[in-house]
Amino acid sequence: MLLSPFEWMIAKRYMLPGRGEAFIALVAGISLVAVSLGVAALVIVMSVMNGFRAELFDKIVGLNGHAIIQAYGGRLDNWQTVLQEVRKTPGVTRASPLIEQPLLATFNGRVEAILARGNTPEDIQRLQPQLKAGSLAPLRPGADQVAIGSRLAQNLGVQVGDTITIINPQGRSTPFGTVPRQIAYQVASIFEIGVYDYDQAFVVMPIPDAQTLLLTGDTIGMIEVTTVDPDKVGEIMAPLTRRLAGQAIVQDWRTINASLFEALAVERVAMFVVLSIIVLVAVFNILSSLIMLVRAKTRDIAILRTMGATRRSLMKIFVTAGFLIGAMGTLAGVLLGFVFLFFRQPIVRGVEILTGQNLWDPSIRFLTELPSRTDPVEVTVICVLALVLSFLATLYPASRAAGTDPVQVLRYE
Template sequence: MKSTRPFSPFEWMLALRYLRAKRAESFISIISVISLVGIALGVAVLIIVMAVMNGFRHDLMGRILGIDGHIMVQSASGQPISDYDALAARIAKVKGVTHVTPMVQGFAAVDANGVATGVQIRGIRRADVEALTMVSKSLPPAALRAYGEDTVLVGARLAQRMGLYPGSDIKILGLHGDVTPFGTMPRAKVYSVAGLFTIGMSEYDKTIIYMPLSEAQMFFNYGDAVPSLEVMTIDPDKVDGIAANIEKVVGSGVRVLTWRDTQSTFFDAVQVERNVMALILTLIVVVAALNIVSGLYMLVKDKSPDIAILRTMGATRGAVMRVFLITGMSIGVSGTFIGFLIGVLFCKNIEAIRQILMKLTGTNLFNPEIYFLSHMPALMDPLEVAVTVFVALLLSFLATLYPAWRAARLDPVEALRYE
């Protein structure tokens, strides 16, 4: 037999022939199908889960950082910032900064229609509310026009709980009051509700009230100063470099905190969960690759006489090894490609699939009351998809090495002794 070049048509023909099941080899073929399905499911599930986790993180970041800001600037001494307008103007000139909001924050009690609860007051100007798209996009223009000296903006869930609507009154009681001979008297004032906003996260919609900056300064005894400035940037994932540039602009005496400092616990937990899920789901691909090992090893044992005859006809060990490498990798590549297609198509149509399943089952498969989101987001990262495909192909290749090596090391004399 004349020696053939590596990966010649003969080797491909022989490898693909081994993949086609005969009646006597049906069990081996079943193992191969299980391996292919396992790899496809592992790759598809890994792509889907990683995309959904990325979507959740992106959506939650958009909602949380959309109202809390990407960078917070405070006085290092803990005292309020009096020249906040001049400071905001300097920060706004930093590359990457999109908006700077002087803000007063504090906690207060509210009372309306016989219902009392605690809330967080955020004092900002009307122009800053308009720039806060996470809030302003849910407000009608009339509500923004009405937002002024004696009016406030109330979260929709808080309004629902207290029976409020635009134009109704709400009493706000502050812990910082006026000092009298009889002690400190809590400050209380009745405001009119200018409008109801919806952020999309129940924890915010039921606890936040926006108040004009001048009113909040008076209410919390800040005078003509603010405790902090909230800075919005182009990309929240690149805040470290922007924060360093802000520190150079503002100089000493001012502390600059990023969202990684203020929200690190929450987003670190999301990241850990995402990494653990990826590790667990990768085990599916590993198990499927082990099935390739067992199926291919059984195929080698079954085809020992054929291998021996090929060797006696002049086939090299390299040719035999390549035949079984092609056989095993055909399963791995096919499973990976099918899983890739399923994963990508599922992610592209994940919300439509959820809606169909909801109609078929009659149950809400994704409760926005629990997850704060009204849809199921999926955001595929091309690099993560590429890594998933590469890992699946690498595991498939490694799974074929030992059976292929065993086939190449087979002694023709021993294989044909009892034939």
């Protein structure tokens, strides 16, 4: 719907405040600000929700793989054979033996619940990007060296080089009863994965050391599997599920973290619907400002009609005037949303300083920082939604302006 120079000139004049029309201009300005705030809120919230899900997925799956093969009873005896079968399965890119057991750790009178994790040397080296202090090189079988999470180190008051004691309640039997097994390990490194629960509990060591600590012999507890496509992990692992029935259970990342990711999906949809109402309210402001503009310009509209302006021209003029408010508000909202996302961490810290409240508690939010990941498709959908609603809001006032009868208006002029 292209405008002629005449129509464009009239539309621009109607968009600018005229004498005695400051209130109409104020309402139009409020409409523009409301649209921009609604669009910005949608962009910010959807980007944060996407970032939250993506960060959780990357960190959880990056540490635990796409699927876990866990033996019944916690011990997989013929794990070498099973491991070879898993690695030969089409679609599997990596499979590693793994030991995981909840235990206790002590240091200088402090006691913390931990998750002792036995990994292969290759898997231990995957912690290198998350390393905060120390080195992973000393983590060799028989060296009694471990890497621990940053929150656990903080809770125990441990630094690199200190020695912690790990307690296994299932110790050796003696005439006086079962004596818990206690082994001292030197902290070789401290890592921070970014997931609070992991950083608070994980103690990583080589598999042979974990087997010695847990008195399991040459057995493991589970096999960690990574596939070519995490969304198709169920199809890829289906043959192994049937083959290992009765011996081990196969769980993928959806099953292990089902409640968390389902809650995120529901919350994401709910937030989109609720925040879309803000844009809808802003669009009603555009509607009201155009209705007032049409009433204020009734005499001008009648004169334009007598000078030869068609109903179609008047429709185009008022639709353009209202639509441009929505378009400018949408553009401003997208820019405002991107600026907020870029400075999100300083903004969160600033609000925390002003309010004295901890807005982002890692123990509740799982992640240590406010995440963000913008989806261009979602931003496009938000922009299209705002523009379509803005266009629809202009149709009624524009049709009223186009339906003005110049004879009735100018009868007494």
